[in-house]
Amino acid sequence: MKNTIYSLIALVFLMTSCTKNEHAVPPQTISKKQKLSSTNTQVSVKDFGAVGDGTTDDTQAIKTVMAYAKTNNIQTVYFPSGTYYIKGTGSVGIIPLLNGVSLVGEGRDVCKIKLSSGRFNPPALFFQAWWDEPAVSNVTISGIDFDGDIAHQTYMDTFQYCHALSINNGENINVNNCRFENFRGDGVLFGDVNEPSLNLRIVKHVVVHDNDFKSIYREGAMFCTTNSAEFYNNYVHGTGYLVGGVDIERHSVHEQVTNVYVHNNIFDFRDGTGPIERGKIVKYRRAVAIGFFYDGYTNNTADTLSGGHKIDNNTIYQGQIDCYNHINVSIIGNTFSSTNEDLSGVTHVTAPAILVSNFKGNEIGLINVHADNNNITTTMPNGGISFKGYTNCQANGNTLTGATINMPAQDGIALNNTIH
Template sequence: MENNLDQKKRTVNPLVSRRKLLAAIGGGGAALAMEGMLGSSLLAEAMSGEKEKQTGKDKQKGNAASQASLCEYNVMDYGAIGDGTTDDTGAIQAAIAACSAAGGGVVCFPAGTYLSGTIQVGGHMKLRGVGQDVTSLKLKPGTNDALLVGTLTENVTISDMTLDGNASQQTTGSTVIFWKCKRITIDHIKVINSHVIALNMSNVMASRITRSHLKGTIGNTVISFSLDDPQYAEGNNWVMDNLIEDGYLDGIIYNTNRGVISGNIIRNNGLVPNNTAGGVYINNKYGIVISNNLIEGNDGNGIDIIDATEIISEGNWCVNNNSAGIMYASVTNSQIIGNVCKNNGKAPATGQDDGISILGNSHLVTITGNRCFDDQSVKTQRYGIHAIDTSHDLLITSNILRGNLIGSLSTVGSSNVISSNLN
């Protein structure tokens, strides 16, 4: 059985004034072991939109038989019913076991709703449905654990299905957990009703989350990448072209090194009251590109970077976030380029109510080509760019900063180069 993940305040540079809960997934190995890795169970609409309603469903169901014929291991051949009430755990695990015994292959889920307890996923394997709204795996009531788990494995793909954590019928449980794994692909799935975390990726490398709709958690972040094993420090993971929304804490916590977060819609996260969880959160990591995302309506900062280096935030649209559009605190050798930061600062943490807020001992940061403004009748975004504390050696050029509540640009510190901004 999975224990509740302990929650704690984020301990940030004291110059960053905010309160934020964060699951105790530093020390991810131990925490995740309790979150289903060693549990007894292991022994046994926006993305799709209105276009994927009945017409789309009928087309997918019409193709289900032909798609199933391409699969090596059809779960119905192992006794799965897919009626939403029968417990299909044993049948699904039997199909996966047969696939594993053969060294890998495709495990196919035809149209239906498969009620299941925790499923252990093997390596060199694809779990494939016939569409997000046609194939559904639903965690059976009282499991209080993960729905899908992969441990110490590689080359796994999960695609074309809905994973339903059935949170109202659980007391805990992330919907998907991968622990110490490589080359995991999550593609074109929907994850809903997660109790703790939708996708819990601990010590995961060279993996991709793409084209998916990840909606709703009642205890933590939507996507979490955590790291406590140096062997997995070079993450090199991609999170691309997803809709990530309605998380209790942040949309994405990316706490491993190297990676790309691009082309996502990240909205309405930080549902926990009186906190500042936001869109994308990174702490004490390096080598990450955050680009071309739409980040809106989150409770905290749109992009929230702390004690990090070599971070690029480029081409993002950060709007209507309660704190800053983009916040760098004690960040070095990094860039903020070509972003739009609009109408932020609605209910901010102290010192984080600007288009771009630079805090702590941030230095050697290039801030160029950004458009930071507020066009509300009652403005909330205080400055276009605001650098405070001991920030220094900043290059701030060619930004358009007109139309904010207090001013366009304010900096402190020494050796800043400021030129060619429209103030």
């Protein structure tokens, strides 16, 4: 979330204006044989030449079947068991997502879509080519293992844009029972950044549930320019997470990031480490990062376009939740368990299990963050709950073992907490 880390994001989105037609796929016809295995609601990638043997390039077959599905109002492209190898290229992404076309696999343990190895700064695997497809809505992604093969790619040190799925504008999106592993960017990314006008592109009504996020370099899931999203029953673990397991982030005053609900997930950072780019290697990372940095609010006065989030009933090992400059946030009923690590020189993380802070120190109107009924067990110094530069906040009913609560009087009140 640091300016120097994210300064290239806007450039990546702007690059799309130079590649407006490179992913266009012409309408397709279907043979008599193919008709026998297709229905009015579903068509199989193997009917269009996909092999799924882990070596044959299935890029064009997937593009073709998706285009056919859209042209013929078929709701779902089905991926039978197999490993679908993607050797295709693109400047921003490889396979464009299409409005109303869902991708459903036989199951994430038997169905994989894998990026080919030996790439330098690879683009997103599936993405929205918004110049051709202004909205990607009414889409389900389910039952697929998406593998970016990060160990066999090479990157610039600052590169972090190889996502599994990227959707900039649309609504009614459901991502479930998938696995996202080994990507340099995000597992899933929703919304856009640095818009020239308010909510030029925005994603609404997103549900991400029952997925496995494993070893994603930047974030498991990123929500920017998003209104109404839910992230639940997911397992986030492994190496990586430069910014966090889930990142809820606003980048400019022309964006809205509201009403993101993160609950009943497991964030387990014991089985991996953060990337060396954070300064040095430690396990401790952000489970949920909430922020508005960069230029901040107009006249340094908070508005209502970043906040309304609920972060509830998550289990977090060796990690934290932080909230910078969003308002009306509840952090309730989470369980934290962490052991001491030396965080000196490490960026993108702080010691408190829950940190609520005025990032620049001069923003006004930062209000109403509740940290209630959390259970924190830690040997991390200053690993409890900390507030700074907010008002009308509360920390009530928490149980802390090995930690305390830092709640300045001007920030709010702390009541009925148990400190061991």
